[in-house]
Amino acid sequence: MTRSQRQARLLALIVPLALLAGAWSFQLWGGLFPCEMCLWQRWPHYAAILVAALAFMMPPRVTKGLVGIAALLIAISGVIAVYHAGVEYRWWHGVTACTGTLDLAGLTPAQRLDRIMGTPVVPCDVAQWTLGGISLAGFNALISLGTAATIAILLGKRR
Template sequence: MSYSQMTPSQTKARALALLLPAALLAGAWGSQLIGGLVPCEMCHWQRWPHYAAVVAAALAFVVPGRAVRLTLIAGAAALIAVSGLIGIFHAGVEYHWWQGITACSTSVSGAGISTDEMLRRILAAPVVRCDAAQWKMFGISLAGYNAIFSLGGAAVIAWLIRRRA
C-alpha cells in the first residue's frame, strides 16, 4: 500500500464519520417529524456539530490527498465529540445536576405577517423546556443517548484513524 492510500481502518473511520452523525440527525429529525417531539434550544445546539461533521466526512470521500482526507475525518470526529459534550451538558440540565444557560424556547416563523398574527402564533406555539426530557428509555434522555453515541463514536473513529494495518 502506498503512502497516499488510506488503510482499511481509515476507510472504515471515514464511513463511520459520515454514517454516525447522519444516523443521529435522522433520529433527531424522525423524533421531531414522526414522533411529534419538539426540540428545545439545546437540542438544536447538538445538531449543528453533526451537520458540520456530515459535510467534513462527505468531503473526505471526494478530495484528493490522504493527509487532507485524514484531517477531514479527524475534524468530523472532533465535531461529533463536540455534539456529545453538548449532549452531556443538556442531559445534566434535564436531570437537574446543574442550571441551564438558556430559557425555554419556541419556534415561530413570522416573516411578512402582521403583529397580531405573530402574537397569535407565539401564544399558540408549544413552549419547550430544556430542563425537562420529553422522552426517556431506561432512564436516559435523547440528549444522554446523543452523548453516549457521539462520544463513543468519536473515540472509535479516532482509534480507527490511528490503527496500524
C-alpha cells in the same frame, strides 16, 4: 488509505446522518419538538456530515485530517449533549433562557409579558422522552462520544 481509515471515514459520515435522521423522525413523526439545546446538538452533526462527505472526495493524504475534524465535531455535539442531559437530570442548571422556570415576581405588567413571550415553548430542563432512564440528549452523548473515540482509535492505527 488503510482499512481502518476507510472505516473511520464511513463512521464519521454514517453516525451523524443516523443521529440526525433519528432526531428529525422524533420531531416530524413522533411529535417531539426540539428545545434550544437540542438544536445546539444538531449543528456540529450537520458540519460533521459536510466534512466527512468532503473526505470521500479528497485525495487520501487529506482524508485523515478531514475525518479527524469530523470526529471532533461529533465529540462537540456529544459534549453539548452531556451538558443538556445534566440539565434534564437536574445535575446542574441550564442557561436561564432555556429552562422551564418562570419567575414573574416584582415585575411590571410589561416586563411580565416580555418574560412570558421570551420563555421557550419547549423547556430544555424537561426530557420529553426516555428509554431506560436515558433521554435523547443522553443517547446523543453516549453515541457521539463513543463514535468520536472509535474514530480516533481507528485513525491512530498503524498499517
